[in-house]
Amino acid sequence: MRQRKGEDLSRRRFLMGVGLGSTLLGGVALTHTLSPEGPFSLKDDRRRLVAPQDLPVNRTAAQADVTRLVTANDWMLSIVNGTTVRALTRQDLAGLPQHTHTLPIACVEGWTVSAVWEGVRLGDLLDLALVPHGTSLRMHSLQRRGAFAATTMPAHYARDPRTLIALRLNGETLSVDHGYPARIIAPGRPGVMQTKWLNRIEAIV
Ligand SMILES: Nc1nc2c(c(=O)[nH]1)N[C@H]1C(S)=C(S)[C@@H](COP(=O)(O)O)O[C@H]1N2
Ligand SMILES: [Mo]
Numbered sequence: 566m567r568q569r570k571g572e573d574l575s576r577r578r579f580l581m582g583v584g585l586g587s588t589l590l591g592g593v594a595l596t597h598t599l600s601p602e603g604p605f606s607l608k609d610d611r612r613r614l615v616a617p618q619d620l621p622v623n624r625t626a627a628q629a630d631v632t633r634l635v636t637a638n639d640w641m642l643s644i645v646n647g648t649t650v651r652a653l654t655r656q657d658l659a660g661l662p663q664h665t666h667t668l669p670i671a672c673v674e675g676w677t678v679s680a681v682w683e684g685v686r687l688g689d690l691l692d693l694a695l696v697p698h699g700t701s702l703r704m705h706s707l708q709r710r711g712a713f714a715a716t717t718m719p720a721h722y723a724r725d726p727r728t729l730i731a732l733r734l735n736g737e738t739l740s741v742d743h744g745y746p747a748r749i750i751a752p753g754r755p756g757v758m759q760t761k762w763l764n765r766i767e768a769i770v
Pocket of ligand 1: 620621622623624629670671672673706708711713714742743744756757758759760761762
């Protein structure tokens with residue numbers, strides 16, 4: 566307990582130091598305070614100096630080894646409900662009614678940043694594949710490895726009208742590092758559940 570307190574204190578001092586540095590360095594340092602792994606990695610790599618589309622990147626497409634897959638022009642998003650399957654191209658998705666919501670990404674690594682997301686309401690896609698209300702979902706990413714390659718979404722979130730399959734972020738096409746061609750953005754969920762590079766939504770039946 567005692568030691569914990571000490572650690573907290575020195576961390577706070579360190580953060581204060583970083584804060585002062587930010588003030589001195591201005592804009593460039595400001596992006597550090599938004600950087601994905603906190604202010605402890607100032608000299609890590611250049612990636613942390615930029616926050617594409619004004620949102621930190623937790624893991625880049627290159628790091629997740631999905632760059633080739635996400636830029637392939639045969640990408641489709643499949644909605645799988647038992648034997649009922651609907652597959653939509655990005656163009657198909659863009660042709661459906663679009664909705665815009667301001668929602669945060671809250672990462673356990675210590676940052677929360679709000680952004681304007683635009684895309685298709687998840688509930689609309691579930692209706693297309695005749696997924697009944699009250700069904701939980703498994704969200705699959707193009708990413709093959711790692712704990713976030715697939716996540717489970719309880720039914721309650723799936724049918725929240727603000728839960729989107731986002732195609733756009735802060736007024737631009739989603740960048741590959743933020744999940745292009747499409748990602749999940751749902752209110753009130755931890756960042757780890759906001760699956761990027763989505764390719765399959767499966768009803769858990
Ligand atoms: N496929 C996939 N989705 C993912 C991740 C990931 O590593 N792989 N990281 C998650 C985490 S921990 C966070 S905080 C958010 C960050 O989204 P951003 O990089 O667009 O800010 O994406 C989530 N979605
Ligand atoms: Mo995260």
